[in-house]
Amino acid sequence: MEKPERTVLYDRHKELGARMVEFGGWEMPIEYPSGVVNEHLNVRSGAGIFDVSHMGRFVIRGGGALRFVQHVLSNNAEAIDLAPTAAQYTLISSETGGAIDDAFLYRFVEGEYLLVVNAANRKKDWDHLQLHAGSFGGVELADLTYDMAMFALQGPGSRRIIETVAEDPASLPEPYRNAVGISSIADARVMIARTGYTGEPLGFELFVSRKDAPGLWDLFLEKGAVPAGLAARDTLRLESFLPLYGHEFGMDPEGREIPCFAFPIAKWAVSLSPLKGDFVGRAALEKQFAAYSKIIARDYSSISDLPRMFKCVAVTGRGIARAGAEVFKDGKPVGYISSGTMVPYREFEDKGLVSRQRGDHKLRAICTAFLDSDVIEEDKLVVDVRGKPVEAVVVEYHLRSDAPPYAHPIVYGHEIPELPFFCPRRFCKGAGKQADPGPAAEGRVGGRAGHIDRGGAPPAALLRKAVENTRWRQYECINLIPSEMTPSPMVRLLSIMDPAFRYAEHKGAKAFYDSEIFYYQGTDFIAEVEWLLEEEFRKYLGCVEAETRVISGQMANMTVFSAMVDYINRADRRSEPRRIRSVMNNHIGRGGHLSAQPMGALRDFVARDPHTERPAVANFPVMSENPYKIDVSAAFELIDSCRPELIIFGKSMVLHREPIAEIRKYLDEAGIEAVLMYDAAHVLGLIGPYFQRPFAEGVDLVTGSTHKTFFGTQRGIIASRYEQSEKRYELWEAVRRRAFPGAVSNHHLGTLVGLLMAAYEMNFFKDEYQRKVIANAKAFARALKDFGFDVAGDPGIGFTETHQVVLNVGYARGPEVAQRLEANNIICNYQATPADEGFTAASGIRMGVAEMTRFGMEEKDFHSLASLMKEIVIDGANPLDKVKSLREPFRELHFCFTDNEYADLMESLRKLV
Amino acid sequence: MKEISELVTPSDVRYTRDHEWAKVEGDIIRIGVTDYAQDQLGDVVFVEVPKVGKKYGKGEECGSLESVKAVGEVYIPVGGEITRVNTSLEDSPDLVNSAPYTDGWMAELKPSDPSEIEGLMTCEEYIEMLKGLKE
Known part of the structure; x- marks a missing residue:
């Protein structure tokens, strides 16, 4: 040798x-x-x-x-x-x-x-x-x-x-x-x-x-x-179920070639794209793939094309199943162990995202086995370990890699202990029984773990806990989640009045000169509310059309995407409709929201790029020194190469204005007919001179949710600049159709009434409110910086141009910091920054000042808040009482109608509840 | 791997050619594997101890030690009936690595013929044998 x-x-x-x-x-x-x-x-x-x-x-x-x-x-x-x-x-x-x-x-x-x-x-x-x-x-x-x-x-x-x-x-x-x-x-x-x-x-x-x-x-x-x-x-x-040539690929011990699709990773390693052309083994792999597709659907009619597949097997008896050991199910041989040994692992605490790895380690015998393709997860097996029968079970995986920065061992039979507020128990694999789902019975209330069903008679307990929770969030907490807002008493009350819980489906009918035809009686009031609401939004946004029936921002986006597909296929109503050929958006890791991503609302509407076999989505390039800002000239180049049919501005981690005017100008000059959409979910309440005016700057469509910086109930909105005379108006008509009957039947009439009041409030108070929100955000960011925090964004413009402030608190420390802040009644959320692998490794803390601005906090108050946050995050102190005292004077909501003249009417409404 | 000079070879136990040890403790004999054996095997991750009450003839296989990569059989140095086994090896097989002659013992037996132990190697003889293996 x-x-x-x-x-x-x-x-x-x-x-x-x-x-x-x-x-x-x-x-x-x-x-x-x-x-x-x-x-x-x-x-x-x-x-x-x-x-x-x-x-x-x-x-x-x-x-x-x-x-x-x-x-x-x-x-x-x-x-x-x-x-x-x-x-x-x-x-x-x-x-x-x-x-x-x-x-x-x-x-x-x-x-x-x-x-x-x-x-x-x-x-x-x-x-x-x-x-x-x-x-x-x-x-x-x-x-x-x-x-x-x-x-x-x-x-x-x-x-x-x-x-x-x-x-x-x-x-x-x-x-x-x-x-x-x-x-x-x-x-x-x-x-x-x-x-x-x-x-x-x-x-x-x-x-x-x-x-x-x-x-x-x-x-x-x-x-x-x-x-x-x-x-x-x-x-x-082995623990991460990766193949080793000679064990899981190549030849089996009897000298037969192992088909590639026997190992599930082949799904990602084999492309059968037409553009790839013919390649070595293509015909055989196509046949295997067809069999694989059936087998995973538990259709075994083509099992002879893929008789055995590799599965994870956990040994439940005493012994180590090693490569070569024979495997039996119900006494019959079903395959053999291809790789197996005892591996060490460290358990994690069952505390969700803040779980820590334990210091000591345990051992477990695990394997990869080559088993008949009709052997499925949870099947009980017996492995012949040098003549001794040892029990084992087919499991889905031994390890999960989807919660960076750690790989998490998944141990067969692990039971999640009942914990008061982390992840209500779900079905736990191998635990032998289905755990109580119990999400309705468990909740975190009043800053403490509380079980509603243990607080006395259930109705009284629920009422009491609701009182406690409302007091806690409304009187004792500093609420900084940028996607949340407290609505005014009027908005709240109107939202539960009749016609809450009723129906008012309606649709424009060509036979009646496009007038809206209602499907139910008793709808005059809500019809008027809806027209008035549309009018308020047209005024607010400076646009031609508004659709207010969608009940969330996510639904608003999905409705637009669906309308795009409807619109681009308008000439051909017989063939399979094609999807949106190419989309440009903000990367989810750089602030883009899932409602504009293929993993979220865009999924069923965007085409696959045949060259990459991935969704045909290109992400806006960002500035190297500030990943929260689009690199406009690089974006031009990308538009040239990917020719988007739809461009989506807007983010959920948003610090800066979007370069609408620049992109609009470029599109017009280059003659590119992309639909320009602005998802204003976060910033809907900031639209105006202190932030930006998307329609004036050139977008075609605005979508948004009405309860973040806007004053409303939790709903969505779609608006358009298209005039009836232009050809793109057909896209707007598609939006209307995809809203109803596409997305909603019942469109939550109560909150529609509440939203009309919120729109009145916004149109009346927006000038002062918007100015204050942005000034407060800048002051808050500056104070946090002065107290030693790493504040994201461009310091040259005061870090932020919106209601949001983003902190870097250290790699993967976001969840723990957010939890410590919550323990001190400061409610915000952790967020993956552009440098993080995912939300479990989040180093960001995202905050918004809109809600507390509405409660009257001023720049100096945000300075005090920054100081308390320093005590908590940097010094490790727990100034809970100081936080409560800071909140104390800010219990009354501003920027809403509180004059005496409405008191009697409000009282009448209250009595009617 | 350890050099011979680094290996622990207590003088109060006797050794087999298969790297087990046996120690007289009153009228019973305690058995285990040597430092050399554990060092060769690497991290021990599983131990199959003999069955209490079972009788073995000298040299019979009575258990096994497994590392991540390999399985090593254990042969009984002295024939007899197993009276006690080291149950802590079930959760802590690494005791065989960290303390092969003490906490990492495997079993105790009542010898059928107590004189059998005299046929095993002394520590000096065992070291000589190891030198032969290393060459």
Whole structure:
């Protein structure tokens, strides 16, 4: 046998006392003296570093490179050419639909792909690629395995380490899975990707030149990364249900090829897009996919095309099920264990987002098993462990990676203890029984955990708790959630009067010259209210049309998207309607709201981009120094390339004006007929001279919710500038149709009446209110900055141009800080900032001053509030009484009609309730 | 892995070629695996101890130790009936790594033939054997 190869870090491993083994033709560290258990746990709790230089690294470039990789790899490589996250998991598929290897494809620079393959398969892969490269012109293949080294830096602590050592943190990959970047670390050029083989939501793989590798390795160790060997790499990937070639891909123990779709990851690694064209194994993979699609729907009619699939199995008996062990169900053999061992894990407290990892660890025997495709989750199995029957169960997963910064072990049979206010218990897998759902019975009331059903007779208890809760929020708390508002007494009272709870469906009918025809009797009052409300909104927004029946901002957006689809298909009512071809919006990680995202209200209305196989949504580019602000000139370029049919302004984390006028001008000059929409959900109550006037600046449509900065009940609004004479008026007509009968039947008539009063209030008081809100927000931001907080936004304009103020309180600390503020009666919400991986890693605190401004707080009061927040967040104190005292004088709502002349009428209404 | 000089080899126990130890404690014998065995295996994550009341002949397999990567059988150094096992290994198999001769013991037995222990190696003989293995 040939002597195994050594990576450039071989001497480092020996010096560290690693136990070296031969793996894939390389002499590699299997574990260091601290042992695999510590190494595994250290990756899950801190940061582990792996030398993965043994993996094969091929560079593919040249004019034919894309066509070539599309042909020899299973995934859609074009997607990484077009996406900011320029890496993807892929398979080197065989003609018969198996895997010659599994691999990762990176695109760090334009026109060049880096393909990382398994060490043991490198020569085989190379020969296969060479064989196919011959039939493609302009493909240059190079094996850079020996020129480069490769590390994996993985775990919740990895991000801090990499940010410490990178010379320019802005060059690091964006905080999304598979994002890439090229940075300089200790004068070395380092290609960095947010990829890994551990299931860690935070993890990086780094490619460096051979000569730089030892120095960088030392630097990472010095910064706190702990070396981990191949044994831990294997337990980590097993726990996160990632395949290992030779176990889950390649050949089974009997020498039969394993179909790619046997491992569920194939769903993401195989593209059957028509644009990808024919590729090695396509026909076989299509057949497997058809069988896979049926099997997951529990239709086993094509099971012979995919007889076995890989599943997670948890051992419930005593023993360790290892690779090769036979598996039985009801006494019959159903497959075998492909990978399995005992892995360590640290439990998390059952405290939702503020759960901490416990210090001690436990062990659990888990496996991946290759089982008959009709074996399903929760099926009970028996594994033959060296002649001893050991019980096991099919589970959905062993680990979840969707709550950064930690990977969370999911332990079969774990029961969530009954807690007073965190996440009412849901069905808990494997707990043996369905837990009481109980959300109605549990709630957090009066700042304390309280069970309504334990407060005496249920009706009295509910009434009492409602009194307590209202007093708490209305008299004792500083309410800073920017999407909330307290409505005036008039608005509240009107909202519960007749015709609350009734119906008033109506529709414009062409046969009656477009007049609105009502479907019910007794609707004259509400009809008048609705026309008056439309009139108030037209006046307020300066537009031609208003639709007020939608009952939320989210519904308003969905109605517009649905209307867009209706409108663009107006000529063809027979074919399958096409979706909106291309949309531009604000990224959800940079303040965009889910009501304008494919993950939210846009989902069913936006097309898939056939090139990327993702929703055809492009995000506004942002300024590098201020991610809350759109980079206008870069946006022009993007508009040119993606040609949006719909552009959506507006955010839920909004500090600045949107560049409406600039974009409108650009569209007009370039002759691009995009619909320009402004989702004014947050800022609807600020529309005017102190903030911005979307219609005057050039939008076509405004949507919004009526209860954030606006004074209303919780509803939505859609408004339009289209005149009846112009061709786009048909879009407005579609909006009306999609509102009713598309979105609503009953449109909550009570709150419609309340909203009319709120609109009267807004149109009457807006000048002073809007001016004060913005002045208070700026004063609050300035004071917080002076007290030592990291305040987001442009300091040059006082950090904010809206009612919102955003704080950075430290990576992943948002949830905990928001909770401490709540414990001191300051109610706000944590929010992921553009630098965070997701809401569980939120470092932001988002606040709005609108509601407390309405209660009369002035700039000096927000200064006092900032001082109390410093005591709580920075000093760790609990000045609850001081917060209550600050609230004390601000109990009466301003900017509403309180004159005596209304007193008698209000009293009459009260008596009628 | 440890050098021979780093290995703990108490002189009050006797050793087998398979790296078990046996210690006389009155009329019973306590057994376990050696420092060398645990070091070779790495982190012990599962221990199958013998069954109380079961009789084993000398050299019979009576249990196993498992690491993340491997399984190691344990052979009984001295024949006899198991009287007690170390139940704490169920939750803390790592005791075999941290304290192989003390808290990490595996079982106690009543020997069928107490003289069998005399056939096992002394610590000096065991160290000599280990030197042979390391070469």
